[in-house]
Amino acid sequence: MTLPDSAVVPDAAGPLVDAMAQLHKAAATLELPDGLHELLGSPRREMAVSIPLRRDDGSIAVYSGYRVQHNFTRGPAKGGLRYAPSVDLDEVRALAMWMTWKCALVDVPYGGAKGGVAIDPRTHSTAELERVTRRYTSEILPIIGPEVDIPAPDIGTDERTMAWIMDTYSVARGYTVTGIVTGKPLSLGGSQGRAMATSRGVAHIALLAMASRGIDPAHATAAVQGFGKVGYGAARFLAEAGVKVRAVSDVDGAVYAHDGLDIAHLAAHVERTGTVAGFDGAEAIDPASVLTLDVDVVVPAAVEGVLTEENAPKVQARIVVEGANGPTTGAADAILKERDVLVVPDILANAGGVVVSYFEWVQANQAYQWSEREVNDRLEERMARAWHDVVAHSGAHGMTYREAATVLAVERVVDAHRLRGLYP
Incomplete structure (x- = not known):
């Protein structure tokens, strides 16, 4: 199957190339006709x-x-x-x-x-x-x-x-109109649990991935690239689960502690200084090395395209959990698959934010607020269900988790499209 000439054509490199390649592979697997493939590839x-x-x-x-x-x-x-x-x-x-x-x-x-x-x-x-x-x-x-x-x-x-x-x-x-955005302050109709939802979802999925590989969190190690909205919370929740978070990085630097960072103290340092650099509870390391450290789990939680053809062969972790959107290039994906590194794709791993955004939108429509426990319990249930769907599809069809997740998602959109039909 080839991408129709009238579809969006991305530049030679970048996240859109990877997104379109993932769609192309899913469309071929699902044997979609060219017209439907073009529809899905065009905003x-x-x-x-x-x-x-x-x-x-x-x-x-x-x-x-x-x-x-x-x-x-x-x-x-x-x-x-x-x-x-x-x-x-x-x-x-x-x-x-x-x-x-x-x-x-x-x-x-x-x-x-x-x-x-x-x-x-x-x-x-x-x-x-x-x-x-x-x-x-x-x-x-x-x-x-x-x-x-x-x-x-x-x-x-x-x-x-x-x-x-x-x-x-x-x-x-x-x-x-409170429903126009999500992620609002609580006093303006925001939801309990929204601020940490993406991070909490990343941690839930990381723990499920560890269990699937027989890794006990109490004896596990991790590194987190990025210490912003997603990275900080992911590091915190993993540490609370018993995982030693050995390294984190941000745009200004990276810090490492073999026996695990004190995430609470590091967060306080970042609150004072605006960066992880200079934290006296750890040693400074090259930020680029965070992705290739000797740990069980790596969480790229910053920007897209950070795991590449150049550094993927050096990744020592057994599991990569994509806290950011599109952090792994197509070339890196192929290398990690060949090396039997489990990559949990972004559309699964970091979906906690949109799940709780949906909860916030529902609450705005109802003019009613759920408790934080209700939100977190519903988030965990939704993430676990998606995880098991992906694992089952992957096992049944011999796919990577990214392939399985994309095929499942594309198929659901296609099913909805076919039920609705095409107007006029």
């Missing part, structure tokens, strides 16, 4: 916007922003908003496609979307980021809504960003 809607910003010193800067809605077949589009200098349209397209598969895999009634602004939030004041967020929201306002497309936090954004989006949207509508 339903894309918007690129120019975002002018009056900076605090009075100068004017202009940034590029994007919102891509990949699929609506199973429900409204859902996906995060990323602020990073590297953001471009192909990256957002890939992330939106992965969101479609992620939502289908964990059986939440959403399609996939993603947004991004090519800006470095670390070099802007809070007031500047608020102005950027509100202008971006006003530009994409015609294509978002609680029944259309629901943004959420991602790299470089947080619950405060979501509050600005909610307020901007609500002002435009003339009444408060």
Whole structure:
């Protein structure tokens, strides 16, 4: 099967290449006709916007922003908003496609979307980021809504960003619309357990993966790349389960302790200094080495494309749990498969965030708040169900977990599409 000429054609390298290759393989396995394959590979809607910003010193800067809605077949589009200098349209397209598969895999009634602004939030004041967020929201306002497309936090954004989006949207509508975003502050209709949901899901899946390989958490070791929203929580929950987290890294450095880092003290250090670098409870190491340390589990929890053809042969871990979206390139995937390294794919491993985002959206629609215990119990049940679905499909069809997860997700979207039909 070949990709139809009219489908989105990515650049020669990057996350969209990997996303399209994964879809191509799933489509071939499912023997999808070319037209349906093309439909699944093409975003339903894309918007690129120019975002002018009056900076605090009075100068004017202009940034590029994007919102891509990949699929609506199973429900409204859902996906995060990323602020990073590297953001471009192909990256957002890939992330939106992965969101479609992620939502289908964990059986939440959403399609996939993603947004991004090519800006470095670390070099802007809070007031500047608020102005950027509100202008971006006003530009994409015609294509978002609680029944259309629901943004959420991602790299470089947080619950405060979501509050600005909610307020901007609500002002435009003339009444408060809490369901327009998820990942909001609790006082504005957010959900208990949402802040740590992705991390908690990563830890649940990592522990299930360890059990599948006969690894006792009490005698296990791990390394986590990234110490932000996902990485910190993943490290914390793994440590609470008895795993020795030997190393973590962020954009400024990496630290290592053979007998395990004190995650609580490290988090306090990061709160004071903004980085893991300089933590006196560990030794400094090369950040690139975190992925190849002698540990049982590696959790890449930062950005895409960090496990590559160059470093995959050096990975010593028996298990890779993808806390980030698209951290493993296609070439690295093939190498890790050959070396019998178990790779738990992003659309399974880090789906906890969208699961609890769904719970938050449901609570907003009901004007009712669940307890944190209810949220966490339902999250664990949903993640365990998806894990067992993937393991069963993998075993029955001789697939890697990524192949099995993608085939299952694509098949669910295809089934919904076939039931709905094509209009007109």
